Amino acid sequence: MFPKGTKRKFSDSGDEPAAGGEDVNQPSSVAVRMLSSYSLQRQSLLDMSLIKLQLCHMLVEPNLCRSVLIANTVRQIQEEMTQDGTWQIMTQALSAANAAAQCSADRLVATEVLCRQTEATQGEQVLKPFPAVGSEGCPAEEEEEVVVEEEGEGGPQPPTCQAPLAWTPAGKRKMDSRTAEQVFGTFEIKNPAPSPDPALEELFSDVDASYYDLDTVLTGMQSAPKMGPYDLLESLSSHGPSPLSSSTSCRSDLNELDHIMEIIVGS
Amino acid sequence: MSASSFNQADIISTVEFNYSGELLATGDKGGRVVIFQREQESKNRPHSRGEYNVYSTFQSHEPEFDYLKSLEIEEKINKIRWLPQQNAAHSLLSTNDKTIKLWKISQRDKRAEGYNLKDEDGRLRDPFRITSLRVPVLLPMDRMVEASPRRIFANAHTYHINSISVNSDHETYLSADDLRVNLWHLEITDRSFNIVDIKPANMEELTEVITAAECHPHQCNVFVYSSSKGTIRLCDMRAAALCDRQSKFFEEPEDPSSRSFFSEIISSISDVKFSHSGRYMMTRDYLSVKVWDLNMENRPVETYQVHEYLRSKLCSLYENDCIFDKFECCWNGADSAIMTGSYNNFFRMFDRNTRRDVTLEASRENSKPRAILKARKVSTGGKRKKDEISVDSLDFNKKILHTAWHPKENVIAVAATNNLYIFQDKIN
Numbered sequence: 001m002f003p004k005g006t007k008r009k010f011s012d013s014g015d016e017p018a019a020g021g022e023d024v025n026q027p028s029s030v031a032v033r034m035l036s037s038y039s040l041q042r043q044s045l046l047d048m049s050l051i052k053l054q055l056c057h058m059l060v061e062p063n064l065c066r067s068v069l070i071a072n073t074v075r076q077i078q079e080e081m082t083q084d085g086t087w088q089i090m091t092q093a094l095s096a097a098n099a100a101a102q103c104s105a106d107r108l109v110a111t112e113v114l115c116r117q118t119e120a121t122q123g124e125q126v127l128k129p130f131p132a133v134g135s136e137g138c139p140a141e142e143e144e145e146v147v148v149e150e151e152g153e154g155g156p157q158p159p160t161c162q163a164p165l166a167w168t169p170a171g172k173r174k175m176d177s178r179t180a181e182q183v184f185g186t187f188e189i190k191n192p193a194p195s196p197d198p199a200l201e202e203l204f205s206d207v208d209a210s211y212y213d214l215d216t217v218l219t220g221m222q223s224a225p226k227m228g229p230y231d232l233l234e235s236l237s238s239h240g241p242s243p244l245s246s247s248t249s250c251r252s253d254l255n256e257l258d259h260i261m262e263i264i265v266g267s
Numbered sequence: 268m269s270a271s272s273f274n275q276a277d278i279i280s281t282v283e284f285n286y287s288g289e290l291l292a293t294g295d296k297g298g299r300v301v302i303f304q305r306e307q308e309s310k311n312r313p314h315s316r317g318e319y320n321v322y323s324t325f326q327s328h329e330p331e332f333d334y335l336k337s338l339e340i341e342e343k344i345n346k347i348r349w350l351p352q353q354n355a356a357h358s359l360l361s362t363n364d365k366t367i368k369l370w371k372i373s374q375r376d377k378r379a380e381g382y383n384l385k386d387e388d389g390r391l392r393d394p395f396r397i398t399s400l401r402v403p404v405l406l407p408m409d410r411m412v413e414a415s416p417r418r419i420f421a422n423a424h425t426y427h428i429n430s431i432s433v434n435s436d437h438e439t440y441l442s443a444d445d446l447r448v449n450l451w452h453l454e455i456t457d458r459s460f461n462i463v464d465i466k467p468a469n470m471e472e473l474t475e476v477i478t479a480a481e482c483h484p485h486q487c488n489v490f491v492y493s494s495s496k497g498t499i500r501l502c503d504m505r506a507a508a509l510c511d512r513q514s515k516f517f518e519e520p521e522d523p524s525s526r527s528f529f530s531e532i533i534s535s536i537s538d539v540k541f542s543h544s545g546r547y548m549m550t551r552d553y554l555s556v557k558v559w560d561l562n563m564e565n566r567p568v569e570t571y572q573v574h575e576y577l578r579s580k581l582c583s584l585y586e587n588d589c590i591f592d593k594f595e596c597c598w599n600g601a602d603s604a605i606m607t608g609s610y611n612n613f614f615r616m617f618d619r620n621t622r623r624d625v626t627l628e629a630s631r632e633n634s635k636p637r638a639i640l641k642a643r644k645v646s647t648g649g650k651r652k653k654d655e656i657s658v659d660s661l662d663f664n665k666k667i668l669h670t671a672w673h674p675k676e677n678v679i680a681v682a683a684t685n686n687l688y689i690f691q692d693k694i695n
Contacts, residue, residue, distance in 0.1 A: 042528075045585075048585070048586055060338060061364075061427070063591070064426060064427065064445040065445060065478060065495050065535070066588075066591045068474060068475070068495060069532045069535060071474075075474075
């Protein structure tokens with residue numbers, strides 16, 4: 001999804017264990033190992049959550065409760081990672097990778113959901129990171145608490161997300177101009193709608209009822225997607241690196257096109 | 268962990284006794300409703316006393332297609348609720364994700380014979396041939412049970428319906444989806460009142476959904492709804508037309524020592540049920556059942572651990588999606604015991620007075636007809652005793668989500684995937 005194995009550095013470079021210096025700093029190296037283990041667990045939880053959000057049922061509407069709970073989990077992780085500075089590191093690595101290589105649709109989506117600048121967390125007081133729950137493969141709770149608290153007291157970096165797309169809880173979209181241009185330039189042309197990110201779009205687009213008022217007036221009309229059928233047709237016809245044609249889309253493009261054609265033809 | 272092959276459509280999705288307990292309805296994933304009727308006690312067949320046999324089967328909902336969203340609407344029956352019986356026929360409400368239907372189930376076991384104007388085949392008799400009048404007589408016939416849809420309540424829910432509840436006034440009922448609660452009149456299908464709406468102006472701000480709702484058993488103006496954040500709101504419909512501001516707010520403060528990334532998910536309430544007395548309500552979250560006194564909002568009065576041994580497995584259960592399973596719970600008629608399901612076809616019963624609990628299993632291998640169920644135990648420690656089952660050998664595909672308790676007697680119905688088990692107290 002995004003480059004794993006990227007060396008994660010914490011806010012203080014001094015935390016990095018000196019090579020071969022384990023004898024001297026035995027407790028702290030153990031601590032760092034436990035901490036990176038916790039971070040790995042947290043990272044894998046984040047990965048898992050993002051995959052869950054992306055995988056939609058082909059035909060049936062996804063469960064809104066489940067989606068909301070997973071999204072809240074992602075938000076929690078992101079907030080914690082922002083607090084201890086790992087968020088900044090990860091997004092830096094990600095945007096570097098994006099600038100260098102041709103990005104796959106998967107990574108695009110990951111960026112979408114990952115990169116959020118939360119105005120709320122700026123200037124917020126330090127939140128104690130949550131202790132990891134003991135589970136298979138997860139380190140025991142007690143040790144985690146001790147280690148993580150130490151890290152937290154180091155003070156968080158102010159979250160400065162340098163990701164292409166930033167997204168505040170208030171729903172405003174911010175674009176970091178340069179990288180956004182590179183990554184989402186073509187997409188922007190096709191879809192002038194204010195909220196182009198596919199992952200959360202998929203999450204909530206089906207249930208976003210900008211046509212809610214119509215619901216109560218017209219029988220048989222449930223909430224319409226943000227894009228009407230004609231917008232969809234436009235974006236489908238100009239096949240490019242549109243997120244809609246990515247693997248994250250819930251339905252295959254051909255089915256969509258057939259379906260739209262059926263409606264237009266009036267069969 | 269056997270891979271049993273069965274039709275997905277046969278998975279039971281709801282179980283409900285009617286008010287007298289004489290009838291038991293089940294709904295399945297294929298949109299069918301099967302109603303069982305309890306056999307009357309008779310001297311001729313003493314062994315079949317109280318046995319439930321199939322009374323009626325009908326297709327309640329069909330799969331539909333939402334053309335605007337290009338999505339299928341599942342025919343799975345999410346909930347069945349019986350209406351109080353007002354005449355010889357029985358009525359129930361059944362709902363899928365979008366549409367609620369009122370079904371009338373009536374039976375005929377007599378037919379009239381000896382009409383004057385038509386003969387036995389139904390053909391009209393030649394009026395000139397009729398020389399005398401006779402009174403038609405009623406003769407017994409094979410019982411025929413008919414189910415007909417009397418009302419269809421459609422197009423009121425944008426999101427998936429998770430609950431329906433008949434009001435104590437017997438005239439109205441509520442239906443709840445992820446973000447809204449609507450109030451209907453049983454006679455009126457073309458409109459409903461929206462009484463709760465938690466949809467944010469901007470859907471991106473959505474962090475909480477409605478998970479269940481129920482009407483108070485006696486006070487027709489009171490209802491509750493639970494949320495994915497582990498809160499319950501009690502609302503009074505007399506206070507305002509839109510009950511967005513609750514009268515009471517029930518939430519247990521979080522234990523900071525057990526906080527984890529999964530805390531919110533496991534606090535999400537999957538079911539809420541008022542006690543028959545109306546004094547208490549019970550909520551089910553992923554690991555526990557809580558009993559609340561309606562007069563105390565800050566914490567439950569009783570908490571029962573259903574399968575605490577799963578707490579250390581939450582990561583795996585999140586991975587395989589089991590953490591999102593919605594277990595239901597139910598009271599017995601006297602409100603002295605509660606029951607809820609678990610995994611491995613286990614279900615749990617708690618006695619509120621003695622504080623004793625028992626784990627039982629609903630499976631063909633382990634229960635023969637009229638055999639007494641053996642108590643099961645999951646071993647939590649390192650050493651596993653004989654007959655205990657270790658947590659790692661639990662089958663998470665065998666989940667008991669739906670259970671029901673007879674309103675008056677100790678008869679329970681347990682749905683284990685595609686099988687229905689009915690257990691009764693042994694009578695010597």
